[in-house]
Amino acid sequence: MRVWIAGAGFGRGRVLDAEEARVPALDHGITVGDGVFETVKGVGGEPFALTRHLRRLARSAAGIGLPSPDLDLIADGVRQAMDANSxxxxxxxxxxxxxxxxxLGSTRSGGEPTYIVAVGEFGEIAPTADVAVVPWTRNENDVLSGLKTTSxxxxxxxxxxxxxxxxAEAIFANTAGNLCEGTGSxxxxxxxxxxxTPPLSAGPLAGITRELVLEWAGGDEADIxxxxxxxxxxxxxxGTGRDVQPIRMVxxxxxxxxxxxxxRKTMEVFTERGASDMDP
Ligand code: PLP
Known part of the structure; x- marks a missing residue:
């Protein structure tokens, strides 16, 4: 696997074998999980909904007080990494x-941020998912609630x-006893x-697939x-990896x-609209 990496001694970005793209041991992403991320779907060598993903990346970064990421540089990194793994x-x-x-011990690095784009395979999407509700709650009032952080x-x-x-997936309730979200959905x-679907005030991530389903297929946000x-x-x-996946058992x-x-209708609309616009 080839990886695009910037910062951390790699300047404005280089494509390297994954083993060579090493992050320093004291990177705050490792020592305190001070980072944000996105998972984007590649279709036929093109990233799907990249603009929305980059916007959310910037929102997550702002949410934890990271300097605004250079989104143009990252978009270029995405293309380079996808080309290198065509x-x-x-x-x-x-x-x-x-x-x-x-x-070590500082809250903020005060240095250069690390940017990484890695490209792997999405496994096959199973036709249905069985889910388990976890017996603890997700705090919708937590400072990290709704942010896609590396924590x-x-x-x-x-x-x-x-x-x-x-x-295949765990489901969280929030502290009000309402439905929140899954671990990656x-x-x-x-x-x-x-x-x-639960509103963002219930604590879920503002999923991009969720957003597109609401826009394309309709549906209401309500505390459940x-x-x-x-x-x-x-x-x-x-979710990005599963698109719209029916739940078989709870x-x-x-x-x-x-x-x-x-x-079924939602799956059809999502597939049709998604195929006609790579950056909705
Ligand atoms: N909720 C969580 C906690 C996630 O991590 C994800 C994505 O990985 C989602 C929901 C679904 O979001 P998206 O549709 O943008 O992939």
Whole structure:
């Protein structure tokens, strides 16, 4: 794998073998998780919805007080990294921005940020997902809520919890007892025929797939009590790697349909609109 890296002794960016693209041991992205990231989908060698991803990267950076990332430089890095990995068909393009190397114990590095673009494969998207609700909550009032930071250990632990139960995704409730999101996905339910998803005030990431589904297929944002999961006639996850993925089971209980008619329609609209515009 070839990786594009800038800062951290690599100046305005170079493409290197992944083993050579080494980040200093005292990079604050490593020592304190002081960084932000994006995962972009590559389709036929082109990044999908890159403008929205870069905008969100900048919002996440501002949210944790990092200097504004150089988005033009990163966009160029994305293209260079994708060109250097053109053999990869369904590309997972990971953009990471950290505060860069700095003194141990300092809150901010005071130095040059590190930018990395790595390109790997997205696995096959399974036709449906089983999910497990984790028995702890996501704090929608946390300072990191809704930001895509490299402090993702809580999501890693939750995904482990789900995998131990043969589930593909974990679902969080928030402290108000309402539905929040998954570890790498947003969630939609069909309740009384109406497509609904938690509002951003409930603590989920402003998912780009979520945004596009709301724009293209409609649906409402509403606080959803966890108990409503049992009343859903359909549910699906959205995310860059999975697009729109029907949920088959929640905590071992099968939903009435996966995909049901609303999910199927949403999948069709997403595929059709997504294919006609690479940077919606
Ligand atoms: N929620 C979380 C916590 C995520 O990390 C992600 C993406 O990885 C999503 C939701 C879905 O967002 P997107 O559709 O932009 O991939």
């Amino acid at each position: 053999d990869i068909q369904a590309a997972r393009v990971r953009i990471t921005v950290t505060d860069g190397p700095g003194p 993702y250990a809580g999501n890693v632990v939750a995904l482990d919890y789900a995998r131990q139960r043969d589930c 947003n969630i939609f339910l069909v309740l009384d025929g109406r497509l609904v 009590p966890m108990a409503a999961l049992a009343d859903a006639s359909e549910a699906f996850l959205t 905590d071992g209980r099968a939903l009435p349909a996966a995909p049901g008619p609303v999910t």
